[in-house]
Amino acid sequence: MAFVNLKNKLIQVKIVYYGPGRGGKTTNLEYINRTFANRIHSEMVTVKTHGDRTLFFDFLPFDIGLVNGYQIKIQLYTVPGQVKYDATRRLVLRGVDGVVFVADGMTVRRENNIESLHNLQENLASYKKNLRTLPWVLQYNKMDLKQQGIPIMTLQTLEQDLNQEFHRPFFPASALEGINVAATLKKIISLTVASIRKEFR
Amino acid sequence: MPKSTTSETLTSELENRLDELFQEDGPSAEALTPRSANPKPLAELKKAVLSIDWEITSEAVESFLAQIRLLKEVYQTDKAAIVLLQILGSLGQYIKSNRSKAHSSTFSLLNAVFARLEEITNHPGMPELTKRKLLQAQISAYQQLREKVSQRRAAGAGRPPAASAAASAPLPHRSTAAVVTAPVLAQAIAELKDYIHSEMEALRRLIKSDPSQ
Numbered sequence: 001m002a003f004v005n006l007k008n009k010l011i012q013v014k015i016v017y018y019g020p021g022r023g024g025k026t027t028n029l030e031y032i033n034r035t036f037a038n039r040i041h042s043e044m045v046t047v048k049t050h051g052d053r054t055l056f057f058d059f060l061p062f063d064i065g066l067v068n069g070y071q072i073k074i075q076l077y078t079v080p081g082q083v084k085y086d087a088t089r090r091l092v093l094r095g096v097d098g099v100v101f102v103a104d105g106m107t108v109r110r111e112n113n114i115e116s117l118h119n120l121q122e123n124l125a126s127y128k129k130n131l132r133t134l135p136w137v138l139q140y141n142k143m144d145l146k147q148q149g150i151p152i153m154t155l156q157t158l159e160q161d162l163n164q165e166f167h168r169p170f171f172p173a174s175a176l177e178g179i180n181v182a183a184t185l186k187k188i189i190s191l192t193v194a195s196i197r198k199e200f201r
Numbered sequence: 202m203p204k205s206t207t208s209e210t211l212t213s214e215l216e217n218r219l220d221e222l223f224q225e226d227g228p229s230a231e232a233l234t235p236r237s238a239n240p241k242p243l244a245e246l247k248k249a250v251l252s253i254d255w256e257i258t259s260e261a262v263e264s265f266l267a268q269i270r271l272l273k274e275v276y277q278t279d280k281a282a283i284v285l286l287q288i289l290g291s292l293g294q295y296i297k298s299n300r301s302k303a304h305s306s307t308f309s310l311l312n313a314v315f316a317r318l319e320e321i322t323n324h325p326g327m328p329e330l331t332k333r334k335l336l337q338a339q340i341s342a343y344q345q346l347r348e349k350v351s352q353r354r355a356a357g358a359g360r361p362p363a364a365s366a367a368a369s370a371p372l373p374h375r376s377t378a379a380v381v382t383a384p385v386l387a388q389a390i391a392e393l394k395d396y397i398h399s400e401m402e403a404l405r406r407l408i409k410s411d412p413s414q
Contacts, residue, residue, distance in 0.1 A: 022274070032223075039222050067218055068211040108274055143233045149242045150275050172233055179233060182223040186216075193215055 002097045002196045012073045013192050014095055018120050019102035020112035021081030024141040027175035028102060029060045029076055032185060035178060056080065057092050064189070074189060081116065090123045098192030099136035100184055102175070103162055105143045107151040110161065117162055135191035137169045138162060139184045144174035242275055243319055246289075250315045253296065254308055262297045269293060276322065281332045285318040287402060288343050294395050295350075304350050314339050340406065347399060 003012035017025040026046070033044040040062035047056040057077050064072040079089040101120065103113040124130055138158075146152040153161075155172060163170055169187050173180035241247075249265035252258070269290045276282035292311050296303050317335050321327060 022270075035225060036223060064215075064218055064222065067215045072215075106274065108277060145271075146233070148244055150271075174233065178225070182225050186219045186223055189219060190212065190215055194212065197211060 002095075002192075004196065004200060006200075008071075009069055010071045010073070011193070011196060012075065013097045013189070013196065014075045014077065015098045015100065015188055015192060016093055016096045017076065017078040017100045017102055018089070018093075018116070019081055019141075020104055020109060020116040021083070023081055023102045023104040023109070023113075023116075024139075024175035025078040025081060025102045026058050028100070028139070028141075028181055028184070029058050029078055031175055031178045031181045032076070033060055035182075056088055067193075072193065076185075083115075083119075086119065086123070089119070090126060093123050093127060096124075096127075096129070097135070097196060098188045099134060100139055100188050101136060101162070102139045102141050103158060105140050105152045105158065105172075106145065107153050110153060110157075113158075114161055131166055135188065135195045136166075137171065137184060137188050137191065139175075139180070140170060140172045141175050143172045144177055144179065242272065243315075243322060246272060247315065247319070250311060254312065257296060257300050257303075262293060266290065266293045266297070279322070281321050281336055282318060284336055284406070285314055285321065285339060288314050288339060289318070291343075291395060291399050291402070294398075298395065304346060304353065306346050306349060310339075310342055310346055313342065340403075343399075344403065 002014065004010070017028055019025055029044055032040075033042070042060060042062040045059040047059065057079060060076040062074055062076075064074060066072075077092050079085075079092045099120070101117060103109075103116075121131055124134065140153075140155065140158045143152060155170075159170065169191075171180040171184045171187070173184060175181055246265070246268040249261055249268055252261035253265060269286055273283060273286050273290075276286065289311065292307055292314070296307060296311075317339050321332055321335065
């Protein structure tokens with residue numbers, strides 16, 4: 001649950017980027033950190049990596065500034081996507097306010113996406129949360145690889161596999177190229193802040 | 202003020218703030234539509250191979266290794282392509298560690314292995330026997346290069362210290378202990394890892410190819 005200090009008019013929001021291994025979660029945060037560094041005045045922290053793989057998590061905190069008299073602080077996290085790090089994923093999800101599910105658009109990763117979404121549902125359940133009430137969006141990453149002739153799933157297939165029962169906002173994206181990375185982030189922040197506001201009203 | 206108006210104000214204020222913070226001039230979503238009528242999965246790898254051939258930069262080598270990782274996923278069911286990608290990956294790691302000091306045959310082998318990969322992936326109906334012959338030729342060439350590299354290393358390590366010239370000569374004639382700096386040690390570790398990895402790969406291939414095992 002978000003940290004809200006009504007006296008100091010401070011709202012702290014935790015957003016977690018979730019999804020299968022090598023799907024582009026860290027690349028999303030790296031792009032945000034690199035592209036908007038001079039505006040968000042923050043520094044990305046990567047807690048322990050092995051080669052180019054995330055073993056614990058990435059963390060990018062930043063301030064949005066004053067909105068309607070409230071100071072809003074955002075904390076972005078990623079989880080390790082590899083199946084074996086489930087305990088870490090569950091730990092990172094503690095107190096989550098919003099989720100970006102980063103699905104891998106490559107056809108060969110179809111099962112991994114579905115498995116990861118199920119894993120998200122299971123882990124959320126351990127905190128008595130679920131995908132029907134939690135603010136979350138989907139990002140279908142690596143869609144640019146189609147230009148290279150690499151088999152990519154259609155949006156219809158991705159939607160059918162992952163979003164059929166939820167009807168959440170989704171973004172075809174390329175985290176590497178920065179396409180729709182900011183749009184995804186803006187959407188999840190708006191949804192999450194609106195949800196927190198509703199909860200505290 | 203009515204609640205709905207407060208909520209609308211908050212939403213629009215938040216959205217304006219987010220637009221200010223995350224406005225970008227980068228590529229738009231239109232860039233996701235294919236530009237080429239007949240795109241090729243190896244196009245980016247080819248660019249990286251040509252870049253390395255022209256000049257060994259960190260960007261070119263990193264891009265090359267990133268493409269190898271990606272293509273290993275794309276061709277995960279094509280054993281011949283995977284073996285060639287593994288050879289390319291090992292060559293890439295070797296180039297990354299040694300840069301311009303890499304053995305001169307490395308670059309011709311890199312091009313040759315890439316050409317075979319292109320040939321195999323462009324002809325999905327290629328008979329298994331033809332594929333195997335192509336693979337065998339590249340594996341032999343790779344093993345030859347490894348031997349050349351090992352010989353060169355052995356020759357370098359076995360060079361006697363020229364004590365008489367030590368005072369005036371530059372670093373190469375000093376004893377090994379005197380020149381072990383952190384970058385040299387890191388390079389040696391990387392080379393050793395590379396060597397162990399390639400040995401393991403060769404062993405695996407030998408076990409697979411020998412039906413009596």
